[in-house]
Amino acid sequence: MLEEKEIRERIKKGWLRIWTSFEVIGTAKDIVEKAMKEHLDRFEKDDRVELIRKSISSVETLEMKDGKFYSIVAETEFLTQSFKDLINLVLFYGPSACEILAPERIELSIREAQEIVNTLGGIMHRLSERLGGIVVKRE
Numbered sequence: 001m002l003e004e005k006e007i008r009e010r011i012k013k014g015w016l017r018i019w020t021s022f023e024v025i026g027t028a029k030d031i032v033e034k035a036m037k038e039h040l041d042r043f044e045k046d047d048r049v050e051l052i053r054k055s056i057s058s059v060e061t062l063e064m065k066d067g068k069f070y071s072i073v074a075e076t077e078f079l080t081q082s083f084k085d086l087i088n089l090v091l092f093y094g095p096s097a098c099e100i101l102a103p104e105r106i107e108l109s110i111r112e113a114q115e116i117v118n119t120l121g122g123i124m125h126r127l128s129e130r131l132g133g134i135v136v137k138r139e
Contacts, residue, residue: 001051001052001053002052002079007052007079010079011079011102011103014081014082015079015081016079016080016081016083016086016100016103017052017077017079017102018076018077018078018100018101019075019076019077019098019101020075020076020077020093020096020098021074021095021096021097022036022039022075022076022093022094022095022096023073023096024036024072025062025069025070025071026069027068027070029061029070032059032072033072036056036074039093040056040076042093043076043093046093048080048085048088051076051077052076052078052079053077054075054076055075056073056074057072057073057074059071060072073096077101082112083106083108084112084116086098087119087120088119091119091123
């Protein structure tokens with residue numbers, strides 16, 4: 001994991017410091033624990049992630065009208081090199097919450113903004129194909 005001095009140096013170079021929360025809910029305690037561990041392992045190994053810290057809660061039991069469920073929450077703090085990388089990490093790993101801790105301002109080139117927009121558009125296109133296409137209605 002990274003030292004605070006190294007973190008500050010990377011932020012000066014334009015890296016982003018991010019906090020995320022992940023949650024897994026399921027019907028079996030061992031399955032939610034395993035799913036969270038595997039998810040975080042993949043996240044940590046991603047080349048776009050420089051992990052600062054992580055913590056995982058113990059599994060909680062949730063009594064709901066549909067039955068008993070189990071929940072586990074993990075928090076991570078990490079650095080990533082660009083806003084584009086952050087967008088892709090959020091899309092791929094689906095955190096429950098995400099907060100940009102540093103820097104105070106983010107500057108995007110037109111090229112980077114265009115890549116982000118095209119990535120989002122591509123995902124929406126694939127999602128709409130699976131849901132049966134985009135419906136366009138004239139008012």
